[in-house]
Amino acid sequence: MMADKATIHDIARELKIAASTVSRALNGSPRISQQTKDSVLSVAKQLNYQPHKLAAALRNGRSNIIGIIVPTADRNFFGSIVRGVEEVAMNANYQVIICQTYENPAKEAAAVEALINSRVDGIITSFSKNTVNFDHFLKAKRQGIPVISFDRTNDDLDISKVLIDDFKGAYKATEHLIQQGCKRIGHFTSFQNVSIYKERRRGYLAALEHYSLPLVNELIVESNMQLEDGRRSMQKLLDERISVDGVFSSSDLGAMGALQVLKEHGIRVPDEVAIVGFSNDPFTLFSDPPISSVDQHCLRMGNIACEIFLDEVKLNGQAEFSPRKVVLMPELIVRGSSLRTSS
Incomplete structure (x- = not known):
């Protein structure tokens, strides 16, 4: 017999008792004597018995596993959320399974299906930028699995949401640039079907409107918002000789x-731009100059x-759970990339 294949039936044969007695002993049933429990635990350890978690989940309806779906795990923001x-x-004695979508709606749908089949007790997710159909969630x-979205949310879904006030964060960032003397502020943004980018643009x-600065459409550049996109967006403004003295990305x-x-x-930063x-990714502290940024309080969000x-899971279906929406207040962290000491 392979040690890693041990079952409750192997323990039962060793002790010459019923498999049902072994199961109850392992689950701490008060119907089983302490002497029997000790014997079962001792043999289970000798045989390297590992409980079949999925089978247990099927029996008691609870796996004590939460599925987390993120676009990518190698970003500090998503890593901090996890x-x-x-x-x-x-x-609370729960474990987590992490799935990555790489901004692919098909991979997202497959991840949800895999988590459903794994009998997870809940799903916590940030939607792919490209997701427009949310039927998988x-x-x-419908199968009684709570779904909670964070950061990237969708107002049409009747689920709980945790996010920051992206509008206020963007307003604070732009206002700060204006107060530093910027009058032509470029805005690097992404797909407007994604709530966070829509709110940040707003x-x-x-x-701009509050401070009576004109809207210049050519100063707004849309991309995927990765490092190379930021480079291309800035180069585009320079190549097209579009005057810019500030950038809110x-x-x-x-x-x-x-x-x-x-x-x-x-071009000198921040004096000229x-x-x-x-x-507020960690690398912003170590650039030259350090980059001012809006902190999203991602650890607290998670x-x-x-x-x-x-x-929600405490209700155990006994009462209807009313979805909650929690909005955290962002914090502007001012560093050398935007602070003009002479202004």
Whole structure:
């Protein structure tokens, strides 16, 4: 017999008792004597018995596993969200499974299906930028699996949501650039079907309007908001000789790309062009100059998403759970890329 294949039937044969007795002993049933429990645990350890978690989930309707779906796990923002979820989940005796979509709706749908088949107790997710059909999440919800979205959400879905006030974050970032003397502020953004980018653009426009600065459409550049996109967006403005003295990027990677191109062209940051990013990724501290950014409180966002899940699962279907929407307030972190000491 292979040690890693041991079952409750092997333990039962060793002790010459019924498999049902072994099962009850392993689950701490008060109907089983302490002496029998000790014997079962001792033999289970000798045989390297590992409980079949999926089978247990099928029996008791609870797997104590949470599925987390993110676009990519190698971004600090999403990594911090996972850490925030795990902090709360582990204290509540839950484990997590992490799935990546790489911004692909088909991979996202496949991940949801895999998590449903794994009998997860809940799904915490940030939608792919390209997702327009959310039927896979509705399927999970119909099967009694709580779905909580964070950061990238959809108002048409009747699920709980945790996000920051992207509008206010963008407004603060743009206002700061204006207060530093910027009058022609470029805005690097992404697909407007994604709520966060739509709200950040709205905050940028509101700040311009409040301070009576004209909207210049050619200053708004849309891309995927990765490092190379930030470089291309900044280069586009320079190549087309579009006058710009400030940049508000909807991602820190875009801001870093802009900073690189400006330095390569000998354009002084922040004196000639000031820059603010979004997310407060750790690398923003170590650029030259350090990049100002909007902090999204991602660790807390992950904590709250898991707390909402625990609140919903506690009801155990006995009462209807009213979806919650938690909006965190962003914080502008001012650093050398935007602070003009002479202004």
